[in-house]
Amino acid sequence: MNILDKIVADKRKEVDLKKSLITVQQLEHSVMMERTSVSLASVLQKSNTGIIAEHKRRSPSKSVINQSLNVQDVAKGYADAGACGMSVLTDGKYFGGSLDDLVLARASVNIPLLRKEFIIDEYQIVEAKAYGADVILLIAAILSREEIKSLSQTAKSLGLDVLLEVHNEEELQKSIMPSLDMLGVNNRNLKTFEVSLETSKSLSEQIPDDFVKVSESGISSIEAIKELQTYGYQGFLIGENFMKTDDPGANAKKFIDELKK
Numbered sequence: 001m002n003i004l005d006k007i008v009a010d011k012r013k014e015v016d017l018k019k020s021l022i023t024v025q026q027l028e029h030s031v032m033m034e035r036t037s038v039s040l041a042s043v044l045q046k047s048n049t050g051i052i053a054e055h056k057r058r059s060p061s062k063s064v065i066n067q068s069l070n071v072q073d074v075a076k077g078y079a080d081a082g083a084c085g086m087s088v089l090t091d092g093k094y095f096g097g098s099l100d101d102l103v104l105a106r107a108s109v110n111i112p113l114l115r116k117e118f119i120i121d122e123y124q125i126v127e128a129k130a131y132g133a134d135v136i137l138l139i140a141a142i143l144s145r146e147e148i149k150s151l152s153q154t155a156k157s158l159g160l161d162v163l164l165e166v167h168n169e170e171e172l173q174k175s176i177m178p179s180l181d182m183l184g185v186n187n188r189n190l191k192t193f194e195v196s197l198e199t200s201k202s203l204s205e206q207i208p209d210d211f212v213k214v215s216e217s218g219i220s221s222i223e224a225i226k227e228l229q230t231y232g233y234q235g236f237l238i239g240e241n242f243m244k245t246d247d248p249g250a251n252a253k254k255f256i257d258e259l260k261k
């Protein structure tokens with residue numbers, strides 16, 4: 001079994017357990033259900049930097065990245081730096097995140113928050129909204145076209161933006177549909193962890209213009225972003241490059257200021 005299959009198998013168990021403890025109707029009592037979401041896609045369209053900064057403590061590919069930070073400080077740092085949005089990993093077992101991280105980030109900033117999760121069930125989308133997210137991630141590698149359709153429609157009905165992530169042409173072709181807002185190309189192969197920015201470059205042409213294009217993972221230089229912009233990318237998801245430092249917010253600020261020059 002590859003790592004992605006393992007993560008999804010564990011996620012299925014986790015979601016089934018949660019559903020038996022807290023119902024969708026109970027989630028719907030959250031005050032967050034009344035909050036008007038902020039569209040990350042529209043913020044990206046108006047930005048000329050496009051940074052989505054991620055909170056990630058550890059990952060299966062890098063093990064520990066940073067376990068000693070306070071998520072509220074990181075969120076405020078990213079917002080002050082001028083990030084268009086923040087991505088919050090909520091998977092516990094493989095990434096050391098939690099829904100508490102999402103709530104704490106929500107309590108700290110107003111920029112759009114992406115719930116970074118392995119979503120396989122509508123329950124997780126209601127949960128995303130109930131815990132303060134503005135955007136959900138759907139990963140084409142773990143979903144069928146029908147699942148992408150019903151999950152993205154659920155998200156839209158809750159006012160959430162949808163970022164659909166692909167890694168190759170086949171995933172891209174099966175996923176294109178109007179209920180998505182952003183198409184993300186993951187430069188990291190989630191099955192092998194290999195990273196190459198070429199993935200974003202080679203898939204860019206096949207992404208229809210109606211979607212905001214986002215390049216994800218392995219981005220660490222201004223030059224890389226300037227180059228990806230020439231391929232039509234407007235969003236850049238950066239985790240490790242900021243999180244591996246003592247002050248992710250300050251590093252994001254330096255990076256974004258440099259990008260504006």
Ligand SMILES: O=P(O)(O)OC[C@@H](O)[C@@H](O)c1c[nH]c2ccccc12
Binds near residue numbers: 186216239240
């Ligand atoms: O830390 P990086 O290389 O900058 O990558 C960030 C982000 O793209 C990555 O964490 C990610 C992209 N897609 C995912 C899906 C699940 C978990 C994590 C991810």
